[in-house]
Amino acid sequence: MARNQITLEQYIGFRKKKEFGDKRNVKVGKIVAFVFLLLFCIIWMSPFIIMFFGSLRGYSDTMLYPKELFYPHSGYTLENYEMLLLGKLPEGIGQVNSVQDYKIGRWFLNSCFSAIGGTLLYLLVASLAAYAFTFIDFKYRNLLFAIIVASMIIPGAATAVGNQSMVYSMGLNRSLLALIIPGLGGVYGMYLIKTFFESIPKDLIESAKMDGYSNFKIFYKIVLPLGKTVLFVQGLFGFMGGWNDLIWPQMLYGAKDNDLWTLQVGMAYIINNSKTSNLIGSALAGGVICLLPVLVMYIIAQDKIIEGMSSSGIKG
């Protein structure tokens, strides 16, 4: 075949392609999607970006926003962080009307205790309850479960006062345990875990029972290893919920000794104290400090979260 000749078949294919322009269409679609995603990404990211760069500006630059968002004319500084973490006020800032000291380290530990301890304890309680509701046949099981699930419709705010008086009457009004205990009765996580447990073939449990294993051993040896993805997901949700919770610790300790505050309560106090324009930087720095652990956690666990969310059931 000569060099610049093509067969009719090839020509038809070529013309069809040109007519329908399949390549170009795909490109346009992709670009549109990309633009949209980028747009939303920027919208979602912008508060964080503003927060991060804002926290690095000195008190004298705070008003030059948004003009000098990324390049403050007096350069980057860590004075906001110093103020929060070390209690060192920058020179010439004037009066700061803070009544209580900032105890970021202490609050951080409190938050860790409430979020990590609460999550682990909740996982234990919820998975045991889910096991019982799935695999043990006891009287009024379904009725009990229906009641428990029905309690989900009551908003948390409505039960907060009751919880508070219960915790106080238990004598926990100066204990960090009060942050954890009411949350152990949460239904959502239990429901999630139960749904997953239901996908475990019942034969596995029956077979182990016939071999002579007790319920606790079956739970520990079979159900927990199989359900670790859902436990992981629920653990992450629990951690984030515990970390970000403001209302409950504020209710308990907001008016009390600031040794018991969590990071979120402290953060609220910092923001409250930073209403004058030159202190906005410190509020933003507080936000960065609160955000960091959750962000790190999420980046580490990102793969597992997606895996846990998408894994639906196991093969028998």
Added chain:
Amino acid sequence: MVNTDNRPVDGSMEIPVKEAGKILKTSGYKIANAEVDAFVSLKDINKIYPNGVQAVYDFNIDISEKDFIVLVGPSGCGKSTTLRMIAGLEDITSGYLYIDKVLSNYTSSKDRDISMVFQNYALYPQMTVFDNIAFPLRARKYKRPMEATVSKAYDQAVGVLENRKEEFLSAHKSAKDKALNYGTVVEYVATKLGICDAAAKLLCKANVSDVEGFKRIAKAKTDEEKAKLSSKGYKIDKEYRLIKDGEIQYHYVKMSKEEIRTRVFEAAEILDLGPYLDRRPKELSGGQMQRVALGRAIVRNAKLFLMDEPLSNLDAKLRVQMRSEIVRIHEQIGATTIYVTHDQTEAMTMATKIVVMSKGWVQQIGTPKEIYQNPRNIFVATFIGSPAMNVFDAEYDNGKLVFENGYEIALSEEQIKRHNAFYEAKIIELNRMLNSSDFKKMHALKLLDGFIYDPDGQYEGSALESALDEIIEITKDTDCINEVKAQISAFRTQKSGQPKADRKLLLKIREPLLAFEKIPAEDIGMLHNAQVFSKEELVVDNTLYYQKPKKNKKQVKSNVNLNSTDVEFVNNLYEVANNLLERCESALHGRHPIRVGIRPEDIVLDSEFTGSKTDAFVVTANIVELLGSELLVHADFAGAKIIAKISTNTLIKPHTEATLAFNKDKILIFDDSCGDRI
């Protein structure tokens, strides 16, 4: 943990209530019944689910040791429920279950010493094959002699260092070369040298070049333990067992790792699983997973194996292979097996005894040969055998079978005699049934219901009055006559002419009639078959009765009295029995419909067969299937499809005519109204 050594006590012994608890406790909650001889015995087992569906009716079977019992039936016939009841995964509603002569209704499944193979294998996906098989062994504690463990370990280690040092070094090196972790190295060495794990651990830690030093340490440690034990009064014999007062001392301990290993390896040997022990179930094929499931069942040496359709997830070829494998394993380990399947081929090839079930009723129990050659009714006959038995509608006319197309078969003297005897026996039985008080009550109920559920009933008039008189007449021998009389006279005096109020009064007459006594299970079974297998159109519902949901009382799961008012009848049993009686009576005189069954292999080519046969007939072969050594010929005959199995000596082509005949000795005749074989 229940002490497994206690002897069961006799359950029929009469004892005061207060002592019962104590006696039970001392016997480890084991009750035996002196009358039970069989290894596993089911007596009148019933299963009613909480929603009122009855899955199993009056299941009776005695299973002797080393039997291979197959429960077979179409899906939903209650066979799996029965198995699960034996396993203890499902409550038994009523009846008695004895396993190894111990009443096991209320023992939990782990105390019954049973192992089960599930349909989808129930392998633990997160464990290796080894762990899966070892899993049952790790559950409980076993009775083992107490041992001087330290002395044993040191003595074995010293023995190895003195005599077999090279062997140890090479084993240790090869384990290290395989890059195993420490625990596995120890186990590898222990298995290679045949010593206990503790000794292997000592050897792996020891400085091998300094044998004398090791010996010194060993002597010190051994002496220390001996002194400690002798201060407690124990002596040590040659096998390191502890002896106190001249007796070997036992204790309950978890099975040691060495023992688990040897037992798992044994099971793996039997099942050819050696190369797969460190894989996970995900990495196995279906047949291998099936074998692992079997291995988990056999490793525990349980008394009784239960298998719940273990082969139905495999492909056809593998199924045939595993079938013989299971039979081989059954013979090799000599356990008793109960096997559930819906596949009649599996039942025929594997069983020593088959139980055919349909809709919760046991239809026949027998050896495969018995079931095949002497099926008790039309269900068993058509269910067993492949291809299925040909069944034709025919008429019985004074010793002749007349088919729809006029084809006739003359019956022999003996067959005619049997026919008459069958119907006479049936009539006697039905009359006995109808004369029992429960059926009288049902008769009365039928009369009464005719008025109550009459849509434009006026609840007065001579018809009703005479019916009420008749009810008194019918029920005069039963225990409820006084109440019935009282209610009827109340109705007669209080009736007001308003339909609603009168209806209420009539319904009150119904109440005493509903209190049934015991209706024998065989009677209900017979009537059930008459409903299910008869061709009449008057059959409304196949289920004869179901459990009434109680409205006010709490539902008691474990103890339901079947024969009281808990049960509501869907069909009136009197009606069913009466119908049957009428048809049986008419069968003794003149023509009556009948069903004729003949197996495909008993339809023969007229020209080839020389035994006693019927007259030849000609059919047109619609489809001819060649199955290697034989032909399956499908054709139409006497208004039904006929399949004949013929050897390939004569080739029959499709759409040609073939001259066939029946093997006269193999013709089976079934009653049309209740399906029983005559």
